[in-house]
Amino acid sequence: xxIIDFRSDTLTQPTPSMRQAMAHAEVGDDVFGEDPTxxxxxxxxxxxxGKEAALFxxxxxxxxxxxxxxxxxxxxxxxxxxxxxxxxxxQGGAAALGGIHPRTIPNQPDGAMATDDxxxxxxxxxxxxxxxxxxxLENTHNRCNGSxxxxxxMRSVGELARNSGLKxxxxxxxxxxxxxxxxxxxxxxxxxxxxISFCLSKGLGAPAGSLVCGTRNFVAEARRVRKVLGxxxxxxxILAAAGIISLTEMVDRLADDHANARKLAEGLxxxxxxxxxxxxxxxxxxxxxxxxxxxxxxxLVEQLDAxxxxxxxxxxxQLRAVTHYHLTSDDIEYxxxxxxxxxxxx
Ligand code: TLP
Numbered sequence: 604x605x606i607i608d609f610r611s612d613t614l615t616q617p618t619p620s621m622r623q624a625m626a627h628a629e630v631g632d633d634v635f636g637e638d639p640t641x642x643x644x645x646x647x648x649x650x651x652x653g654k655e656a657a658l659f660x661x662x663x664x665x666x667x668x669x670x671x672x673x674x675x676x677x678x679x680x681x682x683x684x685x686x687x688x689x690x691x692x693x694q695g696g697a698a699a700l701g702g703i704h705p706r707t708i709p710n711q712p713d714g715a716m717a718t719d720d721x722x723x724x725x726x727x728x729x730x731x732x733x734x735x736x737x738x739x740l741e742n743t744h745n746r747c748n749g750s751x752x753x754x755x756x757m758r759s760v761g762e763l764a765r766n767s768g769l770k771x772x773x774x775x776x777x778x779x780x781x782x783x784x785x786x787x788x789x790x791x792x793x794x795x796x797x798x799i800s801f802c803l804s805k806g807l808g809a810p811a812g813s814l815v816c817g818t819r820n821f822v823a824e825a826r827r828v829r830k831v832l833g834x835x836x837x838x839x840x841i842l843a844a845a846g847i848i849s850l851t852e853m854v855d856r857l858a859d860d861h862a863n864a865r866k867l868a869e870g871l872x873x874x875x876x877x878x879x880x881x882x883x884x885x886x887x888x889x890x891x892x893x894x895x896x897x898x899x900x901x902x903l904v905e906q907l908d909a910x911x912x913x914x915x916x917x918x919x920x921q922l923r924a925v926t927h928y929h930l931t932s933d934d935i936e937y938x939x940x941x942x943x944x945x946x947x948x949x
Contacts, residue, residue: 604910604911605911605937606911606913607911607912607913607930607934607937607938608913608929608930609867609912609913609914609915609923609924609925609926609930609938610913610914610915610923610925611805611915611925611927612777612805612806612860612887612925612926612927613804613805614927614929615804615805615806615808615927615928615929616808616810616929617808617809617810617845618808618848618852618853618928620848620852621808621809621810621844621845621848621849622845624844624845624847624848625841625842625844625845627844628640628840628841628843628844629840630838630839630840630841631838631840632837632838633659633835633836633837633838633839633840634830634835634836634837638837638838638839638840638843639840640840640841640843640844640847641659641839641840641843643843643847644657644659644814644843644844644846644847644850645657645658645659645814647847647850648801648814648816648850649816651789651790651850652778652789652790652793652799652801652816653790653793653794654793654799654816654817654818655817655818655819655822656816656817656818656819656821656822656823657814657815657816657817657822658814658815658816658822658825658826658829659812659813659814659836659839659842659843659846660800660812660813660814660815660829660834661811661812661813661834661836662802662804662811662812662813663688663774663776663800663802663804663805663813664692664693664696665813665829665832665834666774666800666801666802666813666814666815667688667689667693667696667697667739667772667774667800668693668696668697668700668701668832669815669825669828669829669832669834670772670798670800670815670817670825671689671697671701671703671737671739671772672697672700672701672703672828672832673798673821673824673825673828674736674737674770674772674797674798675697675701675703675736675737676702676736677701677702677703678702678704678733678734679703679704679733679734679735679736679737680703680704680705680706680726680732680733680734680735680736680737681697681703681704681705681706681735681736681737681738681739681772682706682707682708682716682721682724682725682735682737682738682739682769683705683706683707683708683716683738683739683740684707684708684709684710684714684716684739684740684741684744685707685708685709685710686710686714686744686746686747687707687710687739687741687746687774688741688745688746688774688776689705689739689741689774690705690707691746700832704733706724706735708720708721708723708724710744710746710747711747712747712748712750712883713744713747713748713750713752714741714742714743714744714747714748714750714751714752715752715756716740716760718759718760718763721738721760721763722763722767725767725769735767735769736769736770737769737770737771737772738760738763738764738769738770738771738772739771739772739773739774740752740757740760740771740772740773740774740796741773741774741775741776742757742773742774742775742777742778742781742792743776743777743778743780743781743784743885743886743888745776745777745888748883748884748885748888748889748890749777749780749864749884749885749886749887749888749889749925750883750885750886751780751781751782751784751785751885751886752781752792753785754785754787754791754792754794757773757792757794757795757796758795760795761794761795761796764795770797770798771795771796771797771798772796772797772798772799772800773792773793773795773796773798773799773800774800775792775793775796775799775800775801776800776801776802776805776813777801777802777805777806777886777887778792778793778799778801779801779806779807779854779857780806780857780860780861780886780887781886783854783855783857783858783861783886784861784885784886793816796816796817797817797818797821798815798816798817798821798825799815799816799817800813800814800815800816801813801814801816803845803846803849803850805927806853806857806860806887806927806928807846807849807850807853807854807857808845808848808849808853808927808928809842809845809846809848809849810842810845811842812839812842812843812845812846814846853928856928857886857887859928860886860887860926860927860928860930861885861886861887861926862932863887863926863930863931863932863934863935864884864886864887864888864889864924864925864926865881865884866932866935867889867924867926867935867938867939868880868881868883868884868889868891869881870935870936870939870942871889871891871939871942874939874942874943874946875895875946876893876894876895876898876946876949877891877892877893877894877895877942877946878891878892878893878894879891879892887925887926887927888923888924888925889923889924889925890917890921890922890923891921891922891924892920892921892922893920893921893922894920895946895949897949898946898949899919899920900916900917900918900919900920900921900922901916901919903922903945904916904922906945907941907942907945910941910945911941912938912941912942
């Protein structure tokens with residue numbers, strides 16, 4: 604059966620050139636700082652994001668946790684959006700392992716937090732209060748339609764943070780999607796961040812791995828935190844080799860994923876019983892609702908699944924679809940046909 608898998612861009616398989624590079628990677632013990640392929644990837648990542656240094660870690664979750672634990676002490680507070688991946692999908696790891704107190708404020712539909720809202724929750728110096736230490740942003744914002752945050756917005760938050768003595772962390776799991784969607788250099792989206800993480804294993808196609816980028820001092824501390832979390836990966840150059848291909852061969856093609864996501868959204872918006880505003884789709888993630896009295900999202904997911912079209916169930920009416928490099932424009936048309944026939948018969 605033809606399978607069209609929209610569940611996540613994390614499903615992407617390494618490309619043939621990644622497998623080649625992995626097979627031939629020169630490796631060493633990375634805990635000793637002796638893996639030349641990891642070192643090269645870290646240098647490339649730092650250069651690309653305009654930071655002094657970078658650190659290769661196992662996953663996006665580990666990248667965020669390492670950064671939060673490096674910035675904050677126990678009892679410190681971080682300000683983040685109520686839809687943030689860090690808040691929603693990372694087991695509250697910052698609180699569980701670091702004693703970091705999350706202060707959430709609403710994410711706007713475009714993934715931003717209003718700067719006035721941020722300002723309003725920064726704690727004054729008072730013996731009763733935790734100390735506000737950090738503002739965490741997410742770019743693109745997964746649960747907010749994969750929206751990209753603009754350089755202007757990043758600047759306004761950076762300024763507010765500096766004026767208030769706070770640090771800024773950016774969960775940039777899909778920061779390259781943001782840069783491509785906005786037509787800016789990725790470093791323009793990183794320049795306000797004291798730390799920024801990004802993932803190789805989503806739209807960029809590597810089998811595993813994320814990078815943490817920041818100052819040399821920050822990354823040296825982050826390296827200690829990675830070690831205590833069990834993230835010293837030894838001959839990790841096998842993985843880093845694929846990551847180098849991600850950065851050299853897989854960035855520009857993200858524009859195709861965005862075009863496919865838009866095409867899918869436009870097609871879905873024309874189907875009676877489904878609801879989505881294609882204008883909201885700026886990158887490769889789209890959310891849509893079932894607007895049909897006799898159909899739940901669960902039933903729709905199951906019927907799609909039976910036809911080989913896989914989507915992610917998010918709520919009683921909500922589903923998510925993500926485009927990636929295994930999906931072509933033809934796949935989108937094929938999937939739309941299946942959507943149409945299920946909705947017609949419901
Ligand atoms: N997101 C995954 C799931 O966890 C929901 C997905 O399929 O989208 N930050 C952001 C913004 C993310 O979207 C993700 C993964 C992560 C961090 C965590 O990355 P991993 O899965 O590598 O730990």
